[in-house]
Amino acid sequence: MARVSIDVMLKDEILDPQGQAIERALPELGFAGVADVRVGKHIELELPDGDDLEERVEAMASDLLANPVIESYTYQVHR
Amino acid sequence: MARVSIDVMLKDEILDPQGQAIERALPELGFAGVADVRVGKHIELELPDGDDLEERVEAMASDLLANPVIESYTYQVHR
Structure with missing residues (x-):
């Protein structure tokens, strides 16, 4: 078995x-300068x-896990 | 600026x-033997x-991004 992680x-x-919600909340919690939160x-x-x-893995990601219209994916295989 | 990714x-x-839903759906899509999907x-x-x-990063993760009661986090810093 291989262990795979997909983002x-x-x-x-x-x-x-x-x-955006996280980016707005962080300064109020004392974390300044945080940008580009995804x-x-x-x-x-x-x-x-x-x-x-x-x-x-690529077929699985594009068929079920990601919506290729609005999402992209990356993956890592841990053998 | 440092780029950080947090899981x-x-x-x-x-x-x-x-x-579990993904684990059940994958065999129907032709992907056999997939286990332990999280x-x-x-x-x-x-x-x-x-x-x-x-x-x-650790304070941010435990205060806002993760619920320490039910979730754990890992992070990577890309400098």
């Missing part, structure tokens, strides 16, 4: 209201290892 | 319905660099 983020050109999903999973692992 | 995940002992938040932000950067 799904809204594309840069898509407004991120959750990130919030996405972090998914961890295990799947059978194999030569086609990257292919399967 | 907030439900603790292992907390049920993760979103992860879904959390991935937050990226920029903040002023400094000696106390780690300290500030």
Whole structure:
């Protein structure tokens, strides 16, 4: 089994209201100067290892985990 | 400015319905053998660099970004 982590983020050109809310809240909590906050999903999973692992992860991410119209994803394989 | 990414995940002992839903959906989409799916938040932000950067990130994560009762976090600093 390989352990894979996938990050799904809204594309840069898509407004991120959750990130904006955090950006507004942080100065009130005493954290100054925080900028460019983006919030996405972090998914961890295990799947059978194999030569086609990257292919399967990419298919999985674009078919189910991310909405390719508004989101992009990156992933890391921990073998 | 330093770029920081923070992953907030439900603790292992907390049920993760979103992860379970993905785990159930994947075999129907042709991805067999996927196990232990966990879904959390991935937050990226920029903040002023400094000696106390780690300290500030940890305070930020435990005060605002994660609920320490049910969630744990990890972070990476990209300087």
